[in-house]
Every structure is written in C-alpha cells, then in structure tokens.
Amino acid sequence: MKKLLSGILALMLCVSAMPLSANAEGDSVNVKVTISDKDGNAVLQQKNVTVTDIDNDGALTINDALIIAHNENYEGGAEAGYESAKSEYGWGIQKLWGNANGGSYGYYVNHTASMGVGDPINDNDYLDVFTYTDLENWSDKYTFFDGLNAETLPNIPLDLTLSYAGYDENWNPVTLPVEGAVITINGEKTDFVTDANGYVEITFPETGEYIVSAVSDTMTLVKPVYPVSVKEYLGTYGDVDVDGDVDIVDVLALNQHLLGVEIIEGDGLKYADVDCNNILNDTDAMNILKSLVNLVSLPIVAE
Ligand SMILES: [Ca+2]
Ligand SMILES: [Ca+2]
Numbered sequence: 001m002k003k004l005l006s007g008i009l010a011l012m013l014c015v016s017a018m019p020l021s022a023n024a025e026g027d028s029v030n031v032k033v034t035i036s037d038k039d040g041n042a043v044l045q046q047k048n049v050t051v052t053d054i055d056n057d058g059a060l061t062i063n064d065a066l067i068i069a070h071n072e073n074y075e076g077g078a079e080a081g082y083e084s085a086k087s088e089y090g091w092g093i094q095k096l097w098g099n100a101n102g103g104s105y106g107y108y109v110n111h112t113a114s115m116g117v118g119d120p121i122n123d124n125d126y127l128d129v130f131t132y133t134d135l136e137n138w139s140d141k142y143t144f145f146d147g148l149n150a151e152t153l154p155n156i157p158l159d160l161t162l163s164y165a166g167y168d169e170n171w172n173p174v175t176l177p178v179e180g181a182v183i184t185i186n187g188e189k190t191d192f193v194t195d196a197n198g199y200v201e202i203t204f205p206e207t208g209e210y211i212v213s214a215v216s217d218t219m220t221l222v223k224p225v226y227p228v229s230v231k232e233y234l235g236t237y238g239d240v241d242v243d244g245d246v247d248i249v250d251v252l253a254l255n256q257h258l259l260g261v262e263i264i265e266g267d268g269l270k271y272a273d274v275d276c277n278n279i280l281n282d283t284d285a286m287n288i289l290k291s292l293v294n295l296v297s298l299p300i301v302a303e
C-alpha cells in the first residue's frame, strides 16, 4: 500500500510539474512557411513550423524558422540546405533549399518585405521566402492574394485579388495589381485571368483541397501559394440562392421568384420552403426575414 501511495505521489509530482514545462511553450511560436527554390517551384507550401530559438541568440527570428523548416523538410536538414551570414548589409540568407546564389533571396512576413533573417517572428505569422530565378535583372516579383487561404463551396464564385510588391519612383515599397496573370489550380493553367486591378473570380466544380497560384507571360512572378478548401454544401433552410449564407439576398431572391422575375432552380427550391409545406409563398419569405432578426429559427416545422 505504501508503495502504491508513493507511486501516486510521484505521479502527482509529475502532474504538478507540468505547468512548468507548459511555461516553456512561451518560447515557441507556430508559423506557416513557404519556400520557393531556384526553379521557382514552391517546395514548401504554407508548411506549419513550430519555431524555437534553435540558433540560441535569445530571440525568435526568421533565421530560427528557416533552420527548423529545413531540418524538418530538407534532406540533410539545415546543415545541408540552409546558411545565413551577417555582413555590413545585415543578416541575410546565403543558401536556401540547397542553393547558394550569392544572396539573391526575398523574404516576406505576412506579405510585407523583411529587412533580414534577424527580424522577429511571431505566433501565426506567415513567412514566405523565395530564390531569385532571374540573377541578371532580378525581375522576380513577389506576389500574393489577399489573406492566406479561403474556403468556398462548389460553383460559388471566389473573389481574389493578386498583388505584387513593387516600388514607386522614390523607391518606397508599394503594393500593385498583377494584370493578365493566368490562375493555376494545383499547377494546371485555367481560363481565369486577372484584370487590370488584379481581380479575378474563380470557381471550383468539385469539392476538395486545392492550391491556387498564378503565372504570367509578361512578368516574372514568384508564384503565390493560396490553399482553397472547397467543402460540400449540405444546405440550410432559408438559403434560397444556395451560397452558404442566409441573408437579405435570399429574401429578395424568393420575392423575385414569387413575382416570376427570376425563377429559383435546384436545391434553392427546397431551402426556400422554410415551413416545409411544399408551397412557396410570401409566408416563406416573411419567415426568412424573421429569422434574420432571430424572431424564428428555420425550418419552421408544423405542430
Ligand atoms: Ca534565435
Ligand atoms: Ca444565401
């Protein structure tokens, strides 16, 4: 019995010691890392990396993130694939993904240019590092879509804007639209092309996980990495236009249908009949409206 007790005590000591090790979690942050290699291929695509102070300089920096990203993903680890060095110009990359090109790399945190790999990195940051492919004119343009990723439904338009990091006439960094870029989905070119504002509306016919990117005939783009998750839509009562939300647009769509202006088809007919009486009328429209101000919840099932 005594043995058992001391065992339990030892266990309790272990448990009570746990908050101490939990404190150590403050010494790491979780970031997403994208790396493009010398051929312009995204060899890491928003890869989750837990960053610790692996270079022991007392700070969590881009350098730590890149060492760990290589250790975990590059054959031979950071020792084989990554090098950084401090010079009069700052602390920069010397080798990335096994390629040493004289220091021609670009690095961005949350789509903003970084000054060097000694820049701090914080929880949920997005680190994007690329190798220049044009070593004569450095024409490579860092590009990005708004945000980090998106979720949508099959055949529901997804709005994207593609921008690149450029400079104005005074060499101040500015964000400019990428015009005429062809959108790729999982590396395949599509018919979607960005307009003069960098804007494009894309759709996915099927559910699945996709990487959206872009290529251009006229610019050297650092290919953006933009994961899109296309989920199956299971339908919601009140969602007349079947876009995943119940809002005033659904009330208007139903009214248009009842007036014979624009006829609803498909699943919308089912989700518009919110009292499930197989009749579409003003009562359904009124009940959707009421649901928007939380007077009723849908569907309304007859007693
Ligand atoms: Ca460090
Ligand atoms: Ca809707």
Ligand SMILES: [Ca+2]
Pocket (backbone or CB within 6 Å): 272, 273, 274, 275, 276, 277, 278, 279, 280, 281, 284
């Ligand atoms: Ca009805």
